[in-house]
Amino acid sequence: MKNIPISKVVMLLAALLPLALFIMPxxxxxxxxxxxxxxxxxxxxxxxxxxxxxxDLQNINLMNHYVGMKEIPxxxxxxxxxxxxxxxxxxxxxxxxxxxKRILYLTWFWTYIFVGMAGMYDFYRWEYDYGHSLNPKAAxxxxxxxxxxxxxxxxxxxxxxxLNFQATSLPAMGAYFLAAGILLSGFAYYRGRLEAGLSFxxx
Amino acid sequence: MKKTLYxxxxxxxxxxxxxxxxxxxxxxxxxxxxxxxERVYVAPGEHxxxxxxxxxxxxxxxxxxxxxxxxxxxxxxxxxxxxxKAYGYNEETKPMLNTSYGFVPWDDAHHPxxxxxxxxxxxxxxFINGNNTPRIARIDLKTFETSEILEIPNSAGxxxxxxxxxxxxxxxxxxxxxxxxxxxxxxxxDYKGNFKGSxxxxxxxxxxxxxxSFQIMMPGFNYDLAHPxxxxxxxxxxxxxxxxxxxxxxxxxxxxxxxxxxIAAVNWKKAEEYIKAGKFTTMPANYAHNVYNESTxxxxxxxxxxxxxxxxADCPGLVYFLPTPKSPHGCDVDPSGExxxxxxxxxxxxxxxxxxxxxxxxxxxxxxxxxxxxxIINFDDVVAGIVExxxxxxxxxxxxxxxxxxxxxxxxxxxxxxxxxxxxxxxxKPTYYSVGxxxxxxxxxxxxxxxxxxxxxxxxxxxxxxxxxxxxxxxxLYDISGxxxxxxxxxPTIGEPHYAAGCPxxxxxxxxxxxxxxxDNHHPYVTRSGKDAKVTRKGNEVHIYMTTIRSHFAPDNIExxxxxxxxxxxxxxxxxxxxxPHGVAMIGANTSELLIxxxxxxxxxxxxxxxxxxxxxxxxxxSALHQEMQGYVRVSPKSSSLGLSWSLDGE
Numbered sequence: 001m002k003n004i005p006i007s008k009v010v011m012l013l014a015a016l017l018p019l020a021l022f023i024m025p026x027x028x029x030x031x032x033x034x035x036x037x038x039x040x041x042x043x044x045x046x047x048x049x050x051x052x053x054x055x056d057l058q059n060i061n062l063m064n065h066y067v068g069m070k071e072i073p074x075x076x077x078x079x080x081x082x083x084x085x086x087x088x089x090x091x092x093x094x095x096x097x098x099x100x101k102r103i104l105y106l107t108w109f110w111t112y113i114f115v116g117m118a119g120m121y122d123f124y125r126w127e128y129d130y131g132h133s134l135n136p137k138a139a140x141x142x143x144x145x146x147x148x149x150x151x152x153x154x155x156x157x158x159x160x161x162x163l164n165f166q167a168t169s170l171p172a173m174g175a176y177f178l179a180a181g182i183l184l185s186g187f188a189y190y191r192g193r194l195e196a197g198l199s200f201x202x203x
Numbered sequence: 204m205k206k207t208l209y210x211x212x213x214x215x216x217x218x219x220x221x222x223x224x225x226x227x228x229x230x231x232x233x234x235x236x237x238x239x240x241e242r243v244y245v246a247p248g249e250h251x252x253x254x255x256x257x258x259x260x261x262x263x264x265x266x267x268x269x270x271x272x273x274x275x276x277x278x279x280x281x282x283x284x285x286x287x288k289a290y291g292y293n294e295e296t297k298p299m300l301n302t303s304y305g306f307v308p309w310d311d312a313h314h315p316x317x318x319x320x321x322x323x324x325x326x327x328x329x330f331i332n333g334n335n336t337p338r339i340a341r342i343d344l345k346t347f348e349t350s351e352i353l354e355i356p357n358s359a360g361x362x363x364x365x366x367x368x369x370x371x372x373x374x375x376x377x378x379x380x381x382x383x384x385x386x387x388x389x390x391x392x393d394y395k396g397n398f399k400g401s402x403x404x405x406x407x408x409x410x411x412x413x414x415x416s417f418q419i420m421m422p423g424f425n426y427d428l429a430h431p432x433x434x435x436x437x438x439x440x441x442x443x444x445x446x447x448x449x450x451x452x453x454x455x456x457x458x459x460x461x462x463x464x465x466i467a468a469v470n471w472k473k474a475e476e477y478i479k480a481g482k483f484t485t486m487p488a489n490y491a492h493n494v495y496n497e498s499t500x501x502x503x504x505x506x507x508x509x510x511x512x513x514x515x516a517d518c519p520g521l522v523y524f525l526p527t528p529k530s531p532h533g534c535d536v537d538p539s540g541e542x543x544x545x546x547x548x549x550x551x552x553x554x555x556x557x558x559x560x561x562x563x564x565x566x567x568x569x570x571x572x573x574x575x576x577x578x579i580i581n582f583d584d585v586v587a588g589i590v591e592x593x594x595x596x597x598x599x600x601x602x603x604x605x606x607x608x609x610x611x612x613x614x615x616x617x618x619x620x621x622x623x624x625x626x627x628x629x630x631x632k633p634t635y636y637s638v639g640x641x642x643x644x645x646x647x648x649x650x651x652x653x654x655x656x657x658x659x660x661x662x663x664x665x666x667x668x669x670x671x672x673x674x675x676x677x678x679x680l681y682d683i684s685g686x687x688x689x690x691x692x693x694x695p696t697i698g699e700p701h702y703a704a705g706c707p708x709x710x711x712x713x714x715x716x717x718x719x720x721x722x723d724n725h726h727p728y729v730t731r732s733g734k735d736a737k738v739t740r741k742g743n744e745v746h747i748y749m750t751t752i753r754s755h756f757a758p759d760n761i762e763x764x765x766x767x768x769x770x771x772x773x774x775x776x777x778x779x780x781x782x783x784p785h786g787v788a789m790i791g792a793n794t795s796e797l798l799i800x801x802x803x804x805x806x807x808x809x810x811x812x813x814x815x816x817x818x819x820x821x822x823x824x825x826s827a828l829h830q831e832m833q834g835y836v837r838v839s840p841k842s843s844s845l846g847l848s849w850s851l852d853g854e
Contacts, residue, residue: 038781055779059779059780062752062778066827139828139831140827
């Protein structure tokens with residue numbers, strides 16, 4: 001046991017943590033309003049979009065249809081892709097941990113940062129489309145001061161007022177596991193340097 | 204005769220004088236004590252501490268209030284049709300009001316009582332009796348809707364009802380009026396010895412379903428009120444009686460002659476033994492049992508065809524009579540089960556019997572004769588104590604769990620607090636006016652929550668803004684947590700409030716149902732999605748499978764209906780969101796609207812009498828586009844060959 005470097009163990013743990021995304025959501029969007037003291041909410045998983053409570057998705061769709069927003073999709077191409085990406089990266093991470101080369105840990109770290117950013121960008125694009133592609137026959141068309149049609153894009157992160165709703169978009173438990181995994185891989189890299197007697201980390 | 208008349212007038216003016224003074228004092232109380240306002244104030248958005256289920260009296264319904272605010276939350280339709288909720292109007296709930304006399308759209312609701320476990324209110328169900336056409340209803344306290352109504356055969360004036368034993372083994376229902384049993388054509392003057400009174404024991408199953416287990420065929424007295432024993436006296440039920448004279452005319456005089464009437468002590472555990480031993484006779488009967496099935500969301504009626512009868516003369520130890528002055532009304536058992544309080548409504552004192560003494564007297568055979576084979580226990584050998592001169596016209600007693608009893612006095616219009624065991628009067632407070640029942644949450648169980656007491660009055664006169672000759676009914680809230688009772692609040696009630704039941708809010712609030720799950724809806728005409736909406740014809744019957752969701756009906760354009768058709772609107776509310784009911788009403792339909800909760804299906808019938816294009820619309824302001832929630836049915840002449848068609852947005 002003595003001869004297994006801590007960096008290796010940390011990297012192994014880092015590679016496993018993102019698998020939590022299969023049992024918990026990545027992101028939540030909550031919609032509160034005077035009529036919804038108990039907010040409506042949706043959870044974004046890597047495999048699906050679900051309501052926080054039974055009926056929430058139907059109720060969000062009902063609210064949204066008045067301003068012409070599309071229904072929340074039951075299926076998206078991402079749901080087919082993301083599970084493979086997460087499993088693939090974990091397998092690679094495990095392999096890297098066994099190979100025990102700290103440069104590989106750093107590679108994994110940057111790869112996941114890149115994949116995460118791409119995922120966020122994809123999420124943003126979906127939100128943009130969800131908030132901007134409005135049915136021209138919508139019952140309610142609100143204009144801003146300049147006479148432009150209001151759009152209803154939910155925030156990527158944080159809270160925003162959209163008509164009578166206060167929309168709050170925040171990472172969910174799965175995202176914290178993912179972030180912890182990424183950070184641990186970075187830590188594994190530093191630890192590896194220390195174990196090799198190097199003191200000046202370079203990114 | 205003239206002399207009697209004068210003394211009645213004199214007594215009348217004396218009483219009027221007393222209540223008049225009381226009124227003045229009461230008003231000062233309310234205006235001066237600013238603190239009282241804070242004690243009943245429930246700030247906007249805050250919730251009350253207690254639920255109170257107050258009988259709607261001759262409205263036939265049960266009203267749900269919050270205490271201490273006295274705010275009305277809901278009127279639960281029970282024995283009367285309610286067009287607001289389509290109860291008794293829609294096809295699903297019409298069977299709830301079936302009886303052996305046919306459809307009876309009204310009753311007189313009297314005594315709510317909640318289910319108990321180990322003598323403590325458990326919040327599963329509330330039972331209430333219909334007095335006029337004898338029935339017992341069970342209300343589900345998850346949905347706050349009537350689940351079941353059971354007609355009571357061989358009963359008339361179902362008044363000593365619906366009281367629940369301490370593990371909800373039975374709900375008891377006693378007859379107020381004795382009648383020929385079985386009913387037959389006979390001279391009224393032959394009442395004595397020929398009329399009978401029945402006491403019914405209704406078994407309650409684990410799922411709440413009621414079933415008449417047996418009836419005890421009693422002498423032709425009037426059985427007025429009842430309460431089950433608890434603790435040591437669990438297994439017994441006590442019924443007050445009047446008209447032991449067995450008079451049949453000018454009852455106000457002729458049934459008030461005996462110095463003492465009886466409290467009948469019934470040993471139902473003994474009754475169970477006799478039933479098991481086969482000591483009963485089976486009697487043909489005809490009574491309706493109406494059950495609302497939550498899965499099909501529809502009620503059905505089945506007719507019961509016989510009842511098991513126990514005759515006390517053949518069943519020694521089943522019933523004893525406890526002599527009690529004078530035409531006792533309320534019959535109330537304290538939380539320990541030891542004391543049985545008989546309120547002789549024509550007397551000025553309260554008689555309290557001891558359960559321990561009763562058992563000893565039975566053991567020692569200390570009887571003072573018998574009536575129709577039922578032993579009468581010596582008064583002195585059963586009485587525990589007498590509360591002397593506490594007021595005039597005692598009616599009902601509840602308990603606070605601290606060893607105190609609270610009794611209402613109709614004639615002197617007050618509530619009197621007295622101590623069990625010492626029988627001393629501790630406090631008295633006026634009521635406005637002529638109080639009937641009172642209620643302390645849990646005050647007729649082993650575990651009262653002795654913070655508040657409400658008095659339910661028979662007369663309000665000048666207490667509120669007048670509304671013509673018919674003025675509101677009223678209850679009054681007292682704080683009983685201190686040594687002295689304090690009047691905090693008057694609040695109006697529906698119908699005439701008879702008895703009430705109450706419990707802490709936390710017992711019901713967490714389990715109160717929010718929606719009906721659509722996937723659990725197995726109504727035969729459910730439509731689970733707008734895409735499945737359709738219209739079918741079977742002869743002159745047209746069935747519309749319709750859905751509602753914010754903010755449209757599907758379908759909303761229907762053609763091919765003809766004059767003379769019988770059009771069934773089966774409307775499913777597809778919403779699965781809390782507090783989003785939809786309503787529907789059709790111009791000229793000879794019925795009420797429907798008010799459909801999320802996930803429910805309800806049906807109304809429309810028989811168009813005239814050609815044309817007729818609109819229907821949503822009656823509950825459901826959403827921002829509620830005013831747009833409407834549709835049309837085209838009605839063609841009888842001879843038309845136009846086929847059925849339906850659409851939503853042209854699809």
